[in-house]
Amino acid sequence: MSRTEQQVPVVIIGAGPVGVTAALLLARRGVRTVVLERHRDVYPLPRAVATDDEVRRILQAAGVGEEFAEIARPANGLRLLDARHRVMAEFRRSEHGHHGYPQTSMFDQPELERLLREALARNPQCELRSGVEVTGVGPDTAGPVRVTYRDDDGEYELWAEAVLGCDGANSLTRDAIGATWEDLRFEERWTVVDVRTNADVRCWEGVDQVCDPHRPATFMRVGEDRYRWEFRLQDERQPVRELIAPWMPPSHDGDFEIVRETQYTFRARIADRWRSGRVFLLGDAAHLTPPFIGQGLCAGLRDAYNLTWKLARVLGQGGDERLLDTYESERKPHTRHVIRLAVAMGWAMTGGQDGAAALRRRILAAACRIPGLTAAAGRDLSPSLTAGPLVRRRMRRGLAGTHCPQPWVALDGRRIRLDELLGDSFTVLTAAEPWPALNALAHALGARTIPVTGLGDDGTLAAWLRAGRVDAVLLRPDRVVMDVVPAGRHDFTDTAAWAALLHTTRSTLPLQQTAEKSLLRSATR
Template sequence: MTVDEAARVPVVIVGAGPVGVTAALLLARHGIGSLVLERHQDVYPLPRAVAADDEVRRILQAAGVGEEFAAIARPANGLRLLDARHRVMAEFRRTGHGLHGYPQTSMFDQPALEHVLRDALARLPECELRGGAEVTGVGPGTAGPVRVTYRDDDGEHQLWADAVLGCDGANSLTRQAIGAVWEDLRFEERWTVVDVRTGAEVRCWEGVDQVCDPHRPATFMRVGEDRYRWEFRVRDGQERLRELVAPWLPPSYDGDFEVLRETQYTFRARVADRWRSGRVFLLGDAAHLTPPFIGQGLCSGLRDAFNLTWKLARVLRQGAHDRLLDTYESERKPPARHVIRLAVALGWAMTGGQDGAAPLRRRALAVACRIPGLTGRAGRDLSPPLTAGPLVRRGVRRGLAGTHAPQPWVSADGRRAHLDERVGDSFAVLTATEPGPSLTALARSLGIPVLPVSDLGDDGTLAAWMRAGRADAVLLRPDRVVMDVVPAGGRDFTSAADWAALLHTARSPVPAGRTAPGTPLRSTTR
């Protein structure tokens, strides 16, 4: 084994999938270097994840690949529930632009996304990607440096990291290393996934179809100009693919039909019982497994990365207290569990389950789908507000705290830009009134801008949002969650004492970008 006691990096990321590479890009935006270790040499070439929502589009914007992703994405209409005869039971429409400034649903090809992310990583001197490097050991996960061992063509290697992010999927070695185990949320089914390219006039509403048929549940979506995906629950006996997809094709269609991939997956619903041990963290499928019925598996992993990376950067670069990192699991685990339960509920609605209550569930679904406004609310429930905690104003049951700020177009340096481009990558205060001396002093102590919404040149969205939330000012976190509020007629943030101690400490920060001597951080494959 090659052992170099000086081989130390700020962050080691295990796994170069979309979550791992996005985490590296986000850390780089905060000045933190990282080494990404990936056992495969290149991007897995076949389709997997295909859907992103507007919040995820905003995260990709923050990672610096918003425009590149737009070039490979296709807006979609949302989700429909169909009965066994393909009649529409309900529509969860997600059309137009959402709160975050992007289409509420976008379809894409995961390999294309991964190439976009890796190309961006290769341009950053703070980051290095080592392909063909299989991690063989992580830990112990103490408050100090973490030892990481890996194997490549040159043999065994050992290095030290100030933090380790386990983005290594459902069979995560990192999860095993910290002693985390799965909590089973009681959904497990075997499905066949088929990706197809065809020039046929496929019957499609430019969204996702979920067929709620207990005998043949299915999912269908258009991914690209001539790309489509079908998913069918596996049944005993052989079934011809053409017969399965026939309801979507022209009658007796016998034209081109290229199967890009046909494979079987076991869809599971699970959450790891712990997401952190010291400076070792779990993200994405290493921390939670979501059935794909609401298209939130990859989305949840990218939300993990956005929530954790700014906190980790604050600790490593600015010397904030390690207790700040405790908020990662407490903030992300409940929303992840919520999304999994939504996916499981839709899965049961589609399949009917295998017990005696299945007919009752199907009838209840049919009734629920007729309740005015229910489908609209369900479509907005994929990213619920954060509950009160150290980084969300305590004691707030309603209002803006814990929610995301909208992202309209604003004026920035004489051009139109998204709000986050104007605000930057750190905290920011938005004010609807003239800021008082104490608020200005607080912003100065944090080194963050105070931005009157009247000066941003938007269409009035921000002023209306703050007025509806009865707020004179809001403090935005780097992930654009409202951390605290100055209520209308108030003078100060109401809970600064709660969160200020987490953001400030007398400890010496770790120098950003520290690496082994003579080892530049760059994107490579071996």
């Protein structure tokens, strides 16, 4: 018979990077979590090896930005090579991206998981229960959600206000809510080889994609003496040393350790639904991305950042339940776009072995010689969010739905990253001195109003607002621009669309409270 425990705010199933990051982000907003994980320790073998500057900003928000910097290695970008390893195209990535970090960083996933778990252990709002098997989620009701699990001592059940399924491609949570896979038509078997060696490996400090239909491959340097190769499987098996010979010195008798050699099926899939009531899917439970642009883990961490601030607002600050609907409506189109980019890169690499494959490669090679094309393709892999209740986009290329840049700013004689100044809630950034209506609206949201002049950021934010032709922006807690005040106007473009979703129970002075209620009431008419 199961032992029933008291209700907890949030149960997270899976203590991989997505699940633990979600727990840390919720903890910063005062939401307690219990994380259930079947493994007793961090999975010891390397899996994900690349991340981008947006996700490094998320790790900063989770409180592990500095620790991650110590294990990360900036990368130059991506090169496409032909079958003879001649460079067809080079997509450079900057060491100073929009989010304040290198646009591409290499890392060892077990090291990332260890520092995330260390942060989890230090946080009293988080509890990790490892070595347990989750056996059930649901049923789907309007009230708390039941989660059952067992360990060596027996069976238990928890009741949660919300459940986050971060339990991977074979997700029990996905089955529990009745979600099914949509196949995006890419499936290939590859072998992945991680090597540690002191050899002088030929490397440009970036990622190489070999566009050879007979032996497509990916190569990258992960650490000081760590390298990864990925090869599409053929009918015949070749020894590892033969496969990696084109990158190695002609004769090498030094250290050479195969850390891991395994086979994966790379797939492109997306779940048809990511939510049922208060049960949500995140990461590989919701989508599978081929690894060719290094966005698999990145997509899962973006899920966590998008959902956690909304969930915290609903659970603790009077946010409307409809706010949670925007998780899937925002993240699913974004993820589909990224998966299609990865599939396109996969087809550029492999392209099949028919007569059209050679033509496709010639077209690719010719396209890569067009001035400016590779530079444009090498920009952010993360598109802006589509228009919706929390993205009030009036212009196709406006700031709404994009991320605010993160320059270094000055505070009390110290240089800090912008997000350390902004805090964890909403923020109004304005190019001019705040006016009364702007201050009232900001106060109703629990937001800070910050003029961008005098921040010591070398004018980065002022130039960004000017380029967007706005006098002020409203930033969500995930640093996405929700709404703007166009240049020359004095109010946001569409307050009525989002005000009702974000109403708050925070206490204020009576006169202020009356003014704020009046403002929000008029905005939602």
